[in-house]
Amino acid sequence: MALTIKVNGQNHSVDVDGDTPLLWVLRDVLGMTGTKFGCGMALCGACTVHIDGVATRSCVTPVDSVGESQITTIEAIGATKAGAKIQKAWLDNEVVQCGYCQSGQIMSASALLASNPHPTDSDIDDAMFGNICRCGTYVRIREAIKKAAQSAGQEG
Amino acid sequence: MILGHLTPRPGQSDPNTLSRRGFLQAGAAAGGGLMLSLSWPFADGEADAAAAGAFAPNAFIRIEGDGQIVLTMPYVEMGQGDYTAIPMLIAEELEVGLDQVRLEHAPPNEKLYGNPLIAGVQATGGSTAIPAAWEPMRRAGATARAMLMSAAASRWNVDPESCRANGGEVLHAPTGRRLKYGELAADAASMPVPASVVLKRSEAFNLIGTPAKRLDSPVKVNGSAVYGIDARPPGVKIATLAQSPVFGGRVKNVDDTAAKAVNGVRQIVRLDDAVAVVADHMGAAKKGLAALTIEWDQGPHAQLTTDEIARGLEKATLNPGPVAQNIGNVEKAMANAATRVEAIYQVPFLAHATMEPMNCTVDVRQDSCEVWVGSQVLARAQAAAAKVTGLPLEKVVVHNHLIGGGFGRRLEVDGVARAVEIAKHVEGPVKVVWTREEDIQHDMYRPYFFDRMSAGLDEKGMPVAWSHRFAGSSILARFLPRAFKHGLDPDTTDGAIDLAYALPNMRVEYLRVEPPGIPTAFWRSVGPSHNVFVTESFIDELAAAAKQDAVAYRRALLDKSPRAKAVLELAAEKAGWGQPLPERAGRGVSVQFVFGTNMAQVAEVEVSKDGAVRVRRVVCAVDCGVVVNPDIVRAQVEGAVIFGITAALYGEITLKDGRVEQANFDTYQMLRISEAPAIEVHIVQSSEPPGGMGEPGTSAIVPAVANAIFAATGKRLRKMPVDASALKQPA
Numbered sequence: 001m002a003l004t005i006k007v008n009g010q011n012h013s014v015d016v017d018g019d020t021p022l023l024w025v026l027r028d029v030l031g032m033t034g035t036k037f038g039c040g041m042a043l044c045g046a047c048t049v050h051i052d053g054v055a056t057r058s059c060v061t062p063v064d065s066v067g068e069s070q071i072t073t074i075e076a077i078g079a080t081k082a083g084a085k086i087q088k089a090w091l092d093n094e095v096v097q098c099g100y101c102q103s104g105q106i107m108s109a110s111a112l113l114a115s116n117p118h119p120t121d122s123d124i125d126d127a128m129f130g131n132i133c134r135c136g137t138y139v140r141i142r143e144a145i146k147k148a149a150q151s152a153g154q155e156g
Numbered sequence: 157m158i159l160g161h162l163t164p165r166p167g168q169s170d171p172n173t174l175s176r177r178g179f180l181q182a183g184a185a186a187g188g189g190l191m192l193s194l195s196w197p198f199a200d201g202e203a204d205a206a207a208a209g210a211f212a213p214n215a216f217i218r219i220e221g222d223g224q225i226v227l228t229m230p231y232v233e234m235g236q237g238d239y240t241a242i243p244m245l246i247a248e249e250l251e252v253g254l255d256q257v258r259l260e261h262a263p264p265n266e267k268l269y270g271n272p273l274i275a276g277v278q279a280t281g282g283s284t285a286i287p288a289a290w291e292p293m294r295r296a297g298a299t300a301r302a303m304l305m306s307a308a309a310s311r312w313n314v315d316p317e318s319c320r321a322n323g324g325e326v327l328h329a330p331t332g333r334r335l336k337y338g339e340l341a342a343d344a345a346s347m348p349v350p351a352s353v354v355l356k357r358s359e360a361f362n363l364i365g366t367p368a369k370r371l372d373s374p375v376k377v378n379g380s381a382v383y384g385i386d387a388r389p390p391g392v393k394i395a396t397l398a399q400s401p402v403f404g405g406r407v408k409n410v411d412d413t414a415a416k417a418v419n420g421v422r423q424i425v426r427l428d429d430a431v432a433v434v435a436d437h438m439g440a441a442k443k444g445l446a447a448l449t450i451e452w453d454q455g456p457h458a459q460l461t462t463d464e465i466a467r468g469l470e471k472a473t474l475n476p477g478p479v480a481q482n483i484g485n486v487e488k489a490m491a492n493a494a495t496r497v498e499a500i501y502q503v504p505f506l507a508h509a510t511m512e513p514m515n516c517t518v519d520v521r522q523d524s525c526e527v528w529v530g531s532q533v534l535a536r537a538q539a540a541a542a543k544v545t546g547l548p549l550e551k552v553v554v555h556n557h558l559i560g561g562g563f564g565r566r567l568e569v570d571g572v573a574r575a576v577e578i579a580k581h582v583e584g585p586v587k588v589v590w591t592r593e594e595d596i597q598h599d600m601y602r603p604y605f606f607d608r609m610s611a612g613l614d615e616k617g618m619p620v621a622w623s624h625r626f627a628g629s630s631i632l633a634r635f636l637p638r639a640f641k642h643g644l645d646p647d648t649t650d651g652a653i654d655l656a657y658a659l660p661n662m663r664v665e666y667l668r669v670e671p672p673g674i675p676t677a678f679w680r681s682v683g684p685s686h687n688v689f690v691t692e693s694f695i696d697e698l699a700a701a702a703k704q705d706a707v708a709y710r711r712a713l714l715d716k717s718p719r720a721k722a723v724l725e726l727a728a729e730k731a732g733w734g735q736p737l738p739e740r741a742g743r744g745v746s747v748q749f750v751f752g753t754n755m756a757q758v759a760e761v762e763v764s765k766d767g768a769v770r771v772r773r774v775v776c777a778v779d780c781g782v783v784v785n786p787d788i789v790r791a792q793v794e795g796a797v798i799f800g801i802t803a804a805l806y807g808e809i810t811l812k813d814g815r816v817e818q819a820n821f822d823t824y825q826m827l828r829i830s831e832a833p834a835i836e837v838h839i840v841q842s843s844e845p846p847g848g849m850g851e852p853g854t855s856a857i858v859p860a861v862a863n864a865i866f867a868a869t870g871k872r873l874r875k876m877p878v879d880a881s882a883l884k885q886p887a
């Protein structure tokens with residue numbers, strides 16, 4: 001079944017079953033491997049993308065449910081204001097270790113920052129709870145989100 | 157910097173071009189540059205030579221005609237920062253900036269890239285990378301610098317002593333002349349290798365000791381980093397698999413009619429003990445797998461339970477075992493002791509649950525095989541592929557990748573062998589990706605251990621006798637059989653023997669008991685992951701029996717270990733040890749000397765009325781000798797602490813009917829950001845040789861948490877993970 005999806009501003013026509021999780025369409029069909037597989041059950045957040053700006057687990061999102069919506073992945077998040085700030089804060093704070101979870105972390109964090117420029121600790125917990133980091137970078141993730149929020153604030 | 161997969165260069169991996177004696181050798185690089193190789197042939201007598209610690213690991217520095225400095229990395233990057241800290245060592249001596257160094261993954265070649273601290277196995281593990289690399293990598297950099305300087309001096313016809321190296325150039329100050337390394341590389345290649353070089357003194361370090369930025373971060377924040385699971389050779393198909401749910405079982409019957417009808421499924425591969433579905437994408441492969449009906453012949457372990465395994469270990473500890481350490485006379489001291497304390501400890505099987513699930517991409521052709529994988533043991537990966545295909549080693553090309561979490565899981569090559577078995581039946585390349593369920597249920601686990609402790613105390617409550625007897629799997633006996641001698645191996649007992657404490661009479665016995673059918677493997681902090689929990693909990697019990705403060709009691713036993721004592725004091729001070737806490741909150745301490753690093757941790761926990769434990773704050777003091785990159789040291793402690801708390805609070809793999817009961821992150825839980833404590837790391841300045849930092853944070857936190865729970869509730873937890881029901885406040 002041929003479907004058209006919009007990823008990072010581009011239309012892609014894909015020929016897969018409609019119930020195929022978006023994750024595999026991105027990774028295996030379109031070759032966009034920045035979005036990661038961790039659990040396949042919405043338990044770890046590694047596969048997080050934005051659908052119309054909302055952080056979404058692509059491993060449990062059937063590709064035919066996306067419709068006309070805009071999909072944004074880690075490969076293009078730097079083009080958004082919140083995404084660029086988060087990436088910079090991630091580098092400034094040296095958040096990354098193995099890095100495998102970080103695409104998902106950055107996608108969740110940038111969705112948070114875009115919708116809530118001054119998140120509290122509990123806002124951060126709520127938005128980031130679903131993203132596991134086996135390397136244990138949580139302390140730095142929290143600091144980096146706060147730093148990104150500060151820089152957002154300074155620019156008014 | 158290139159962090160993708162790279163094909164090994166011809167000539168680079170040819171051991172015959174290298175000195176049989178080891179040490180440094182220089183030559184011309186392809187394209188007219190300088191190539192310096194540090195080599196050690198491990199082919200004969202390697203274990204003994206390695207034990208003597210007398211030689212270098214292997215590295216290549218290539219300085220190309222355009223001045224590019226290329227370092228072939230013998231250690232892999234799995235988050236621990238080797239791809240930053242090791243180039244720092246070379247850049248420091250070469251007098252170049254870190255940004256002037258480009259990295260390549262080393263190809264498989266045990267002779268060239270064997271790790272001297274792991275008996276010459278080409279392995280990254282055991283927190284050995286920096287300790288192993290510290291001296292030889294700097295020596296390699298200094299030698300290259302000296303040869304570049306001689307090349308410049310002879311070109312200018314001046315005394316080399318009047319030249320200086322800086323920023324990738326050689327300068328002649330008196331005349332103001334300068335030449336870039338690239339312009340000198342070809343000449344330098346024909347200079348004699350200096351017999352000795354002077355390494356920089358620590359006061360002169362520009363890079364070592366600074367929080368230099370990680371080289372692998374930029375590609376990891378924009379999705380461009382390439383892990384094994386991201387390999388996409390042209391035409392690659394995706395496969396996923398089901399292995400016998402009972403270890404040692406076999407496939408009896410497969411009905412694949414429905415699976416074959418799934419859109420995108422190409423092929424079903426039936427192996428002896430597994431079935432794989434090959435498809436255009438993982439979505440189809442998973443759907444195909446779900447549509448299979450597989451009947452298993454469960455084999456001999458179909459009734460196995462964790463309890464049965466624990467009972468077997470318990471029984472084994474009723475008899476004496478091979479003695480790993482014996483000091484003084486324990487029987488006599490025990491008989492004369494004023495008080496005796498006895499306890500039994502147990503730790504569970506644990507899965508690694510690396511964030512990147514197991515995967516391996518393989519293309520088996522008529523007369524060759526190509527493998528794309530992220531591995532901690534590249535040469536073993538190559539050997540595994542050669543064995544399964546029957547091809548000679550040199551016909552197997554292995555491309556290493558960034559690793560999405562190792563923790564010991566990728567020291568094993570079962571996943572490589574499995575992928576090659578599948579690929580043998582598939583035309584063209586196939587990427588075998590394990591589902592998370594398969595990853596957790598077919599891991600190779602941190603062993604279950606059963607420990608009997610007893611101690612005798614004198615009238616003042618100080619230990620005069622210490623006896624520790626335990627049973628469990630020896631990973632090293634399988635992983636490196638020659639390291640298993642007289643029933644003992646140095647890993648299983650690490651953290652149980654050679655304690656930092658002065659114990660006048662002490663005996664440690666180890667009984668190797670392999671659990672039937674359950675594969676075991678190294679897991680972050682290896683032997684100490686079990687032993688430090690036991691010893692540091694038990695010493696806490698002794699302090700409590702003696703009615704003494706847990707820090708003061710330890711301190712009194714640390715006179716012969718000043719560095720351990722210093723970190724203990726520092727951690728206690730920074731944590732506010734002794735200051736009052738609310739009800740059902742408490743602090744616990746641990747101190748250890750393992751992986752060549754002294755570390756103390758104080759954990760602060762609170763226990764809710766219903767028994768839920770929350771770790772609020774962790775203070776860690778560490779003396780790991782010279783610090784190459786303090787920010788990476790900090791990050792490793794933070795990560796290792798989270799890893800250990802996850803194990804302490806949730807980590808347990810159990811078996812029922814021979815099957816692992818946990819399957820995904822709902823049943824094998826990970827600590828989440830909302831549960832993460834504040835973590836403070838205090839680094840002691842030191843000029844001792846560097847110790848390992850990837851693992852000690854994990855072994856230290858587990859007893860600190862257990863001891864804090866005791867302080868908060870009076871309940872001593874002798875079995876991990878924490879049993880919240882035992883901590884409920886009585887109504």
Ligand code: FES
Nearest residue numbers: 038039040045059
């Ligand atoms: S892979 Fe989607 S949440 Fe884990």
Ligand code: FES
Nearest residue numbers: 098099133134135
């Ligand atoms: S950085 Fe490795 S899992 Fe998060």
